[in-house]
Every structure is written in structure tokens, then in C-alpha cells.
Amino acid sequence: MPVSFLFRVLRPITVLVLSAVVLLTSCQAKLIYYPRSYHEGYRKVLAKRSGARIEYTTGQGQQVAHYMPPMNGKKPTKVWLCYGGNNYLGLDWMQYLTAWDPSFGYLLMDYPGYGDCQGIPNPGRIRDSSREAVQALARHLNETPELLLPRMGVLCHSIGCAAGLMAADDLNIRRVILIAPFTTLTEMGKRFIGWPLCYVNMHRFNNRRHLAHVVDKGAKVVIFHGTADQVIPISMSRELAAAHPGRVTLHEKEGEDHNYILNNIGVEVGDTMSSL
Template structure:
């Protein structure tokens, strides 16, 4: 083999190795599924929560319905929040915060495929499928229809969960929501982590700019974004960019000194008040 061919082979190996790695292991860099521990069962019972079981293309899935602390005398709850956690969290992690929020609100806590008690592997399309199926399953559980539930739905998401929340809002025509630490697109995140051009190898193309654009164009849409000023994972400029694209629909709150994973720990009451305002029809 000539020297030139050897050089070309070495260059090809150097170039292709990271490409092959990113294409084959990409899911492991984005999703961090965990199983539930025994203490989660205790928390679920304390919240009088119920498992909502359903099936998707990924197999058996489980979401969790948390009824309002002050249930209505008849009919459906005032508001049902569809809650989506970050990529290293589980649906039942929301239970640390829901007791401090409006007593008339209910919550559907939705895990992703492979998280918690859910089978399968996550991708944007599979997460989207799971969100829609979970709402249909809850409607059956409450002995109503998705159409009857629709006016009461709102979305809540953190980090990756903001993308899941916006996909659910887009698919289900939900026009109210609160987003915590959202990114613009997953490709933009890849540009931060990997640089150009490797960011374009992204196969999990979450696009919050597109989804929020769809939802914000609908009459009566109201959203609030919270983002930590010192977010070390998703830059605060991304949350700001999303809100600035729709100033008549989205209110933006930058939390001074806030980090990626502490907004719910330090600002849960503020977030709870924003949730109340969104569903009450307060102007952003």
C-alpha cells in the first residue's frame, strides 16, 4: 500500500470514527432513563395517585394521574396539567412540587418510553405518540372523551420535557402552558456540545421553535417560560429567543442565579402562580 493510500485511510478513520460513534450511541447521549424506587410508590399513595396504563408501538406504558386536592363535587377537574420531566428525571419527581400548587388542579405525569415503568426506546416520534395515547387513556379512565377534556388541558415541561410538552400541545391543540429551561432545537444544542458540522448528525430533531410557532398562532394561546440566568446546560438565551419570537403570547422570566436543575426547588411558588395565571386567562 502506498504512503498516500495509508494517509487517506488514517484520515478516513479519524473522520468516520466520531461520526459512527454519534450515529450509533446518540440516544445514550440524550436520554437517561431510570427505574422507580420503592419510595416513589409511597409518594404516589400519599398523593392518592393512580396508574394510567396504555399501549403504544413501544409496548406497555404507564403514566400517573394525580387528582386535585380539592376535587369538584361533580364533573372533571378545573385544569389537568400534562407534565413532562427532564431527561434525567421521572414523571413522579413532580410530586415534590404539586402539593404546593393550586388545589383545584389535577396532573397527568407522563414518562417516556424506557423510563420508569414504560417499555421501549425513546425518540421524538415515540414520545409524541406516548403523550397522545396517555391523554386518550386518561379520558377513558375518567369516563369521558378527549374532546370533553380538551378545554381543561394545559402543559408543563422542564428541559427535554418542554419539547415533549410543546409536541403534545401542538398535537392536542392545547393553548396554555409553562415551560422551564427550554432549548430552541436539539441541533442548536448539538452545536454547543459538538460544534459544527457534527451537530447536523442529530437524529433526534426536537424543534421547539417550530412547535411553539404552531401553538402560538392559535387564538387565545398563553405560555410562560422560566429560565435560570446561570443555566449551565441550556443557555438562557434560548429561552429568551423562544419568547421574543412570540411576544404577544409568551411571557419570559429569567431567574437571576438560577441553574438548570434548581428552578423547581427554588422557585416552585412563582411557577405555581404562573400556572394559575395561565389557566385563568391572564395576559402574558
């Protein structure tokens, strides 16, 4: 076959592939994260619940998490770090808190660029934000991180599971609740854009690796996943749980989908938080 013919055939294919790579590299953050800002309604509810802004600084600038103290007015028996999905704000968790143990406190996390936080999210920046947020919360509670961390847990949904597992790994948090986690973001990319473009992924969240780390450190891990989840397949949670038999508990929720699962299993999640 003449070289010139091969060149004519391969050139448009090469241009198409390179164009796709450049496009995915330049805008993939917009495909992964969907930042939102707070409106006045959120602030009114925060004030009504006596919540506090926890301000701290990272390389991305000023960051703000929100602390919801125990409803019984006492020192928190446990403090849960809460991470939502890619279109979720920290204060969206408030709709569930009144149904859970009144002795718990909650640190409701926002990613860089979300809510009142400056910056642009990526795995490393989210990881930095979690570490600094816990330090800032300890100062707010007039405690040392060493005294606070043994009482902490992470509660997270969807892409928030990646943030929560990184925090648990970095901070040696021993209570972990995951709702609809994926294995890796690269494998999620393979589902949506196929091979080999999935490997262009620059946001390499790896729940498989971080789950292994926290389990090896003795964490108790519970996973909830809906059987009707069309965003993140339940097969991913099955794989994560199967890798750690006896140490990771998976609850398969029949008929539950990705976006509304927490609305329907809130009581069970609350009971799990109390038992861990």
C-alpha cells in the same frame, strides 16, 4: 502535491470522522436520555396521595403515566401534563404539587423506557405516548377527550419542553409553561460536540417550530429560564420569546441554574398555572 501524499494525509482524518459518525449514530440515545426505574418509595407516596396508574399501549409496548387528582376531591378545573428532563421521572413532580392549586389534576408523564414504560425513547415515540396517554386519562375520568382538552395545559422542564410542545401542538393545548427550553436539539449538539457532527443528530426535537405552531393556534406561553444556566443557555429562551413578541412571556430568573431552578421558583410557577 502528489495524490499518494494527499491520500496518506486524508485517510486517517476520514477514518476518524467516520468513526465518530458511527459512534454517535449508534449510541446517541444513551447520550440524550437517562432512563430510571421506580423504587418502592415512589409507589408508597403515589398510594398515599390517591394517585392512579394510567396504563395504555403504543408501538413500544405498555406505557404507564400517573394521574394525581385534585386535593380538594372535586372534578379538576385544569389538568396539567407534566414532562421532566432527561433524568427525571414523572413521579418526581409530586414534591411540588402540594404547593399548587388544590383544584388541579396532573398527568405525570414518563418517556418510553422510563419508569414503568416499555420501549426506547425518540421524538416520534414520545409524541405517540402523549396522544395515547391523554386518551387513556379521558377514559379514566369518564370524559371525552373533546371535553378534557380545553382544560389541559403542559408544564415542562429542559428536554421535557420538547415533549410538551409536541403534545400541545398535536392536541391543541392552549396553556404552556416552559422551564429552560432549548431551540433545537441539533443546536444543543453544536454546543457540545461541534460542527458538523451535530448534524448526525437523529433525535430532531425542534422547539422553535412547535412553539410557532402552538402560538399560531392561540396558546398562552410562559417561559422561565435561569441566567446562570450552564446547560441550556438563556439566549435560547430569549430567541424563542423574541420570535413571538406579545405572545410569549419570558421570565429571566437571576442566578438560577438548570437543575435547581424549579426548586426555587415553584411558587411563581404555581401562580402562573392558576393565571393561564
